[in-house]
Amino acid sequence: MPNIFSTFPLLKQAAPRLSREFFTCQARVGTLPIPPPSPRAFRSVGQTQFLQAFKKRSLHGSQKTRQSPTALGAAPPSALNRSIGGATEKALSKKSFFPETSDKSVAYWLFASAASVFGIVVFGGLTRLTESGLSITEWRPVTGSLPPTNDADWDREFTKYRSSPEFKQINPHMDLSEFKKIYWMEWTHRLWGRVVGVTFLLPTIYFIARRKVSAPMALATSGICLGIGFQGFIGWWMVKSGLKDDLFAPGSHPRVSQYRLTAHLGAAFVVYTSMLYAGLSILRTHRLKADPAQGLELLKKLSDPRLRAFRVSVAALAVLVFTTAMSGALVAGLDAGLIYNEFPYMGLGLTPPKKELFDPWYSHTPDRSDLWWRNMLENPSLVQLDHRILATTTFSAIMGLWAYSRFSPRVSTLLPAQAKKGMLGVVHLVLLQVTLGISTLIYMVPTWLASPHQAGSLALLTGVMLLGSRVWVPRRTLRMLKEMQHVQRVANRGPLYRGVTAEQKRAFFTARL
Known part of the structure; x- marks a missing residue:
């Protein structure tokens, strides 16, 4: 062969x-x-x-x-x-171009930006209370950053203000030195707004370019940038309503539109809460990822159907606090806090007479089809009553939710300790806010009480959002922890992975999912 x-x-x-x-x-x-x-x-x-x-x-x-x-x-x-x-x-x-988790430095920057927005909201309230908002009669986003530097510039700005309805009807005897005081208030408020915009836009570009934010966070921060720009436009739109006689009722006090004031404050609240919750989400994700097993156990515990009612109630409470604050903006825009300065009564009873609450004078149509909603938004008596009802409802809802979390056996045993502390913190904030609100009403809206009352509304919303960040279940983080647990199980199968870092194992198997 x-x-x-x-x-x-x-x-x-x-x-x-x-x-x-x-x-x-x-x-x-x-x-x-x-x-x-x-x-x-x-x-x-x-x-x-x-x-x-x-x-x-x-x-x-x-x-x-x-x-x-x-x-x-x-x-x-x-x-x-x-x-x-x-x-x-x-x-x-x-x-993906973006990492899975945003860097912690992004969270700290978001908190700093939120603190700046909190400050400008409080300062904006002071600007309104001192009637300084109409002192600058032009909107110059770039050149308006520079204040008057000489006597000629001051005379030019004062001449523009003298042509406004506010000067003619309210401040005809104001001199240049008094004008400078209200001018500096409004100029500082506008400059602060520009600083908020610049200090948020530039870091947003940097963090996205340096791949320090996740894809959802990049989208969120970009949306906040647009919200800040839109907020500046609403601010001027609001001021403009108080500079022309045809934009407010004939013979009435020259003031900005209460609708535009509410929109301006509401936009600021939305920007602030977006910054705050985004920062809280980043830190919470890092804390849960530090111990994936314990973090997954916590989120599964919060996902229990028996806590669903509590989680939904916290979300509804945030909406209620926001709505109550916006009704307070209507009260401020109409100076409705200067009438019925007692509590809980309004005149001879708990409510004014029905004829006063639904006055036909506020209707603008022959058939009076707008009688109800115009009185609710333009009648100072009914606007104040609405704010009282909303404030009382908010207080009752918070106290009821606290009692539910404390005395309900199924909720008390499942709710984490941090969530219980957050709930108690909301109770303290609402007690402080109710005290400030009643005091502001009784003392006829002094600046030293009205400004803390406005700040208290934003502080209360902050407490509710902080509570929500401790009880709401972030689906993206939950999915991430489940993937990490799966990776850990696969990585422990044999000696092949001995000496390989946990990040390498997790990254490889996450890419294979």
Whole structure:
């Protein structure tokens, strides 16, 4: 019989190689075969970095009688680490431009921005209470940043103010020195708004370019930037309503429109709460990821159906506090706090007479189809009554929710300790806010009480949002923790991953999900 190797010379040359690679038992390596992270990243399966790592480890196992123990124990783990690390970085970089979790520095910047917005809201209330908002009669977003620097500039600004309805009807005897006081109040308020915009827009661009924010957070911060710009436009739109006689009722006190004032304050509240909750979400995600097992257990506990009513109630409470604050803006815009300065009565009873609450004088249509809603938004008596009802409802809802969290057995046992502390903090804030509101009404809206009362409304909303950040379940973070748990289970299957960092293991398997 002829020699088969003389007939097939190529097979003769390949035989030693085939015997080593194809007929060597791979089970003794003690590993599980892992698919490549991205098949499109390589030309063929034989060129994958993972298969090359397996070959190196297999060769080391077959040649262990000819190699020293030092070389045998050092080479395979380092090669595998480099393979997994390089492959996972490529897979993740192709998957998304943004990281999974925003950096903690972004949260601290959001808190600082929220504090700045809180301050400008309080200062804006002082500007309104001192009747300084109509002192600047033009809107110059860029050149208006510079104040008057000489007597000619001051005379020019004062001349513009003297042509306004407020000067003609209220301040006809005002001199230049008095004008400067209200001018500096309004100028500082506007400059502060520009600073808020710049100090938020530029860091937003930086954090996105440096890949320090996740994709949802990049979208949120970009939306906040638009909200800040829109807020500046609403501010001028509000001021404009008090500069022309045809924009307010004939013979009435020159003031800005209560509708536009409410929109201006409401936009500021939305911007503030967006910054605050975004920062709280980032820190909460980092805290939960620090111990994924414990974090997942906490979120599963909060997801319990028995806590659903409490979670929904906190969200409804945030809406109620916001609505009550907006009704307070209507009270401020109409100076409705200067009537019925007693509590709980309004005149001879708990409410004024029905004829006064629904006065036909406020209707603008012949059929009086707008009688109800115009009185609710334009009649000072009914506007104050609405604010009292909303404030009382908010106080009762908070106290009821606190009692529910404390005395309900199923809620009290499931609710985390931090959530209970947050609920108690909301109770303290609402007690302070009610005290300030009643005092402001009784003392006929003095500035030293009215300004803290406005700040208290935003502080109360802050407390409710903080409580919500402790009881609401972030779905994205929950999904992330479940993936981390799955990765941990897979990574602990065999000795293949010994020496590989947890971040590399998690990144690789997350890319494969």
